[in-house]
Amino acid sequence: MFGKKIKSLSTAGIFLLLIALINLSCQRDDICPESTLITPLVKISFYDFDANSEGDTLAKPVANFSIRAVGDTLNFEIPTNPSEISIPLKTDVDLTSYEFILNANDDEEEEPTSAENSDIINFTYTRNQEYINSACSFKVTYINLEAKLVAETPSSNNWIKDIIVDQSTVEDETTTHISIFH
Template sequence: MKSFYSEKIFIALATILLFAGCQRDDICPASTQTTSLLVIRFYDVENRDTPQAPINLRIKAVEDTSVLMLNVNQDSLAIPLRTDQDITSYEFTFNYAEEEDPESPVEENNTDIIDFYYARDQEYINRACSFKINYSGLNARIDPGDDAAWISDFVIEQEEVENENNAHISFYY
């Protein structure tokens, strides 16, 4: 009986000491603005004011095999830029299909490689949140690869990537 109460008292004291060690400024609030994502909008190349969602878009990092987004069908999306380099490269595949079913013909997919160029500026937030990266001088280059480019044009809407309130780049296809 005595050891049962001793264990409970020990656990209670350990819990109190554990949480007493944390201070309010040790936790980064979810509302704190951290490194922003790059916001991209897609538009119809014929009617440049009309948003147009690409069909079954796949976005994959060129540097590794990880797929960032798969079968996306929306006209606006946000993707991360690298924080350790001044360039980020992604493969944007239009009409992506993992496996072709011989019973249902699918149009060929089309991949463009897009290189995003920028300068990185570190900004100290606070002790709990540490640093965030702001990107400036945003620019891009489209490489159509072996097939014809499906993205016809792009416009840099904002060269500074400091928040996710508006689009930073618009793609026309």
């Protein structure tokens, strides 16, 4: 009788130990918290070119603005007549090109109107990948950011008059990285 109790206790002990080991080997679901900083967007502000030539910096919204990634089908939700926007840069190459469109046609089915004016800006940078954790994976920050307007012939066709890189390192979305004067 005493042997049966020991045998049942050791079986129960082994069973509890097995359950404890299984429980310890399980991990919680990996969910990336919203508070975790991930790959930042580039913040662009639009300013009045004429006011800048007088030494002032005056925000100037872009009329009927639209933006398209060159060579990509990426679409953006842009506020109506924005004075600032935030856009992503590619994380797998060191060049991203966007077409910035002034007086864009709202209907994508229709042909562009004569009032529509588009300028292409090439963004070049160096990517710096940082491992966050298994849930959030990698975060990319950008250093040595440059923005160059693709020249048109004649140059008077460009609605963008000047581009200034305010922050060449993109680590967060709180400050303006690029100022565009039009």
